[in-house]
Amino acid sequence: MYRYVIKRVLFLIPTILGVIFIILLTMSFTPGDPARALLGASAPQADVETLNHELGYDLPFTKKYVNYVTNMVVHQDFGTSYFTKQSVFDEIWPRYLITIKLAFLGVFLASVMGIPLGIYAAVRQYSLWDTIPSLMAFLLAAVPAFVLGMVFLFYFSLKLNWLPSYGIDSWTSYLMPAFAISIPPAAMNLRFTKSSMLESIRQDYVRTARAKGAPERVVIWKHALKNALLPVITNIGLSLGSLIAGAVVAEKLFSIPGIGSLIVDRIGYKDEPVIIAGTILIAICFTVVMLIVDLIYAWIDPRIRAKYARTKG
Amino acid sequence: MKTKSLGLGLTMAALLAAGSMSARAQDKPVKFRTVASISSLDWEQSTNTRDMKVWHQMFEGLYGMDEAKNGYYNELGKKFDLSKDGLVYTITLQPGVKFQNGEPLKASDVVFSYKRAMKNPRFNYLTSPIADVAAVNDGTVKITLKKPYAPIAHTFFSVKIMSEKEVTNQGAKFGTLPHKAGTGAYYVTSYNIASGAKLEGFKDYWRGAPALHNIEYIVIPDDTSALIAYQNHELDYLEDAPLSAWKDLAKTAGDNAKLIKGNNIMFMAVNYLSPRKELANLKVREAIFYAVNKHDINLAVCDGYGAEATQYMPSEYVATSPVKGFQTYAYNPAQAKKLLAEAGYPKGVDVGTILTYGSSTSNNAKMAQVLQANLAAVGINAGVKVMEASFVTPKLYAQDYDICIFADSMNYDFNNIRQQVHSESKGMYVVKYQGGPFNWQEMEKLVDLGASTANTAKRLETYTKLWSMVMDTATILPCLHRPVGIVWSKNISIGQPVPTYYKIRTFAKR
Numbered sequence: 001m002y003r004y005v006i007k008r009v010l011f012l013i014p015t016i017l018g019v020i021f022i023i024l025l026t027m028s029f030t031p032g033d034p035a036r037a038l039l040g041a042s043a044p045q046a047d048v049e050t051l052n053h054e055l056g057y058d059l060p061f062t063k064k065y066v067n068y069v070t071n072m073v074v075h076q077d078f079g080t081s082y083f084t085k086q087s088v089f090d091e092i093w094p095r096y097l098i099t100i101k102l103a104f105l106g107v108f109l110a111s112v113m114g115i116p117l118g119i120y121a122a123v124r125q126y127s128l129w130d131t132i133p134s135l136m137a138f139l140l141a142a143v144p145a146f147v148l149g150m151v152f153l154f155y156f157s158l159k160l161n162w163l164p165s166y167g168i169d170s171w172t173s174y175l176m177p178a179f180a181i182s183i184p185p186a187a188m189n190l191r192f193t194k195s196s197m198l199e200s201i202r203q204d205y206v207r208t209a210r211a212k213g214a215p216e217r218v219v220i221w222k223h224a225l226k227n228a229l230l231p232v233i234t235n236i237g238l239s240l241g242s243l244i245a246g247a248v249v250a251e252k253l254f255s256i257p258g259i260g261s262l263i264v265d266r267i268g269y270k271d272e273p274v275i276i277a278g279t280i281l282i283a284i285c286f287t288v289v290m291l292i293v294d295l296i297y298a299w300i301d302p303r304i305r306a307k308y309a310r311t312k313g
Numbered sequence: 314m315k316t317k318s319l320g321l322g323l324t325m326a327a328l329l330a331a332g333s334m335s336a337r338a339q340d341k342p343v344k345f346r347t348v349a350s351i352s353s354l355d356w357e358q359s360t361n362t363r364d365m366k367v368w369h370q371m372f373e374g375l376y377g378m379d380e381a382k383n384g385y386y387n388e389l390g391k392k393f394d395l396s397k398d399g400l401v402y403t404i405t406l407q408p409g410v411k412f413q414n415g416e417p418l419k420a421s422d423v424v425f426s427y428k429r430a431m432k433n434p435r436f437n438y439l440t441s442p443i444a445d446v447a448a449v450n451d452g453t454v455k456i457t458l459k460k461p462y463a464p465i466a467h468t469f470f471s472v473k474i475m476s477e478k479e480v481t482n483q484g485a486k487f488g489t490l491p492h493k494a495g496t497g498a499y500y501v502t503s504y505n506i507a508s509g510a511k512l513e514g515f516k517d518y519w520r521g522a523p524a525l526h527n528i529e530y531i532v533i534p535d536d537t538s539a540l541i542a543y544q545n546h547e548l549d550y551l552e553d554a555p556l557s558a559w560k561d562l563a564k565t566a567g568d569n570a571k572l573i574k575g576n577n578i579m580f581m582a583v584n585y586l587s588p589r590k591e592l593a594n595l596k597v598r599e600a601i602f603y604a605v606n607k608h609d610i611n612l613a614v615c616d617g618y619g620a621e622a623t624q625y626m627p628s629e630y631v632a633t634s635p636v637k638g639f640q641t642y643a644y645n646p647a648q649a650k651k652l653l654a655e656a657g658y659p660k661g662v663d664v665g666t667i668l669t670y671g672s673s674t675s676n677n678a679k680m681a682q683v684l685q686a687n688l689a690a691v692g693i694n695a696g697v698k699v700m701e702a703s704f705v706t707p708k709l710y711a712q713d714y715d716i717c718i719f720a721d722s723m724n725y726d727f728n729n730i731r732q733q734v735h736s737e738s739k740g741m742y743v744v745k746y747q748g749g750p751f752n753w754q755e756m757e758k759l760v761d762l763g764a765s766t767a768n769t770a771k772r773l774e775t776y777t778k779l780w781s782m783v784m785d786t787a788t789i790l791p792c793l794h795r796p797v798g799i800v801w802s803k804n805i806s807i808g809q810p811v812p813t814y815y816k817i818r819t820f821a822k823r
Binding site for chain 2: 030036037047048050085086095150161164168253255270
């Protein structure tokens, strides 16, 4: 198992190198340059070229790539923003933490709302407890986070004046954005849990547990749910990744200084150091989350543990 | 006795509570919205208007700018003497001015600030006419120009004066940390590039401490969110309020809402050098211009609140901008059809693509769609392409388009047209007049002539001739001035609203 974890952690290295490569390559294909974006349309071309040279923007692609990786690995330096002249890490890190908090809160809420309802819908199939949540999930899965966000802003900020409409000054500031981003994945969680539970409760081992006289609560929570959770956990892991990368919508709507909105803003300025560093942090987070998902898999499912044990042997 | 004491105690407690509430109200910051991060606290780091609005509260120039009164006024420069040859400005500084760090303003700070700006390529367009800046004594500065240049007023306004000591002390960190390097009525006490800045009133400000003591700029990118924040009393001043909601907003805000003409303009241009040879035909270009219904554009872009444009710059903000005496191509579809027929296209013509930048829902894109429909109505067919600005702008500057839509804003001197029509303006024009079938040499002479005199009437006359020549080429058509919707809270009064450079020091509490 340890070998597996180490292997997955080592896998981060080519992932990050690949991310840097793809971003730099993509940026090199896009038109425009940072100096023109910084100096404005009226700056003379000679000044634009000089500044591009100072920023290292005119270097050949391979040199730029090697320089970036060297600075990152050897000096732990993500560079300086072309746009603000501030250290990229100093600029990104606080925003990254905000986005991570928001995404984790979103995933937590999505799980707390979606999974129990999914279980209940499966256990009470064809009853109102199944029909109503399933119908709601069907509808809510199709509603984008920004629409929910607008509705929340309208009611909870404007009409009821309960919650602040912008910023991230206190825990109350997280409520609306977290719920806005969590409802679509909650609906997905409900659907996944329900279908997985339905499959699980029809399995032989569940029937055996019932035949042995196990109480229904134990049958559902211990025998059926544990097996039904595997696809749900995968979905949670994937939704966390998409919430980190996709939190930009909520960040823009609720004026939250997160990493998604920062990257989107800086694309317009071709602020490569910020874009690359931001994307690397998102990639690392996503990879770590997927590693955790795999470990939970192994923890839940003894067959996977056994497989790793055999591989080791 | 006990009752009396109790009464006295209660009264004291009530007074203390009232005093504390009043102090809290006094300290409550007045909140302004900014649509994106304030990129720096160093005014030299950007030419972005949203940043400049913040910096204008912190820094001052030799000239100030009052858009409501159509022009510049003396700010840190008290007296400006121009030599007879029009080359040397001897400027007496305003006495008793202090920087926010307590240091007195000296001529050496002016020299430092100008020399720093002159090294920055971003401000080349402002500082290139300056040959030298020197201190005569602590209260006098001499600015020498390379040639007589009336638009230097904009440089005097744009270059902000900073404390040499404060800037030098902060070194490379200047701009990233709060500082007291300006002479303005406010200085920044807290700065977070992600979420905004907090400013405090400068007690020793040379005009007197401002009435509003605490100011906060908050980054709110989304228009609707900003609107909700204003309606929820979380914002005190909201500029560029969404026009789609203006009717309701104005009703709610009552006297605290004002829609004013913006210092901006949306143009269309026709590239006579396009591979579409039809566009080289003057009559086709004129037909295109006559087919444009600016009223439709106004409805689509600004819900009808904008102003149909004929000028290169709005004369409300640019004293030297021609108002009449040139062709305007008022909407006339019959004339458009007639011209097309005369040009040899009685059954219509295909003119390629209308190119513009922004998102698919941007103002430019909306205008492109209206334009496409207007042209189609007279038999002129064009496609529409809306792309990223960074991709489109180089194409426009390289005359790699058929018809384009672009926008300009924040001009305060008609001389700005130089970048559009003068051959020295490399890579900054949408239409290349130089070498074309127009009298471009005369246009250039008029640009130089307009800049050489400070006499406004004479400049207006020169620029009217120039603008008339440009309009006769049927290459650039001003279409729309977008309005600026401003709403503010009942807690403050803002005086005469202006489209861009509001001064919080002139605001008052209610």
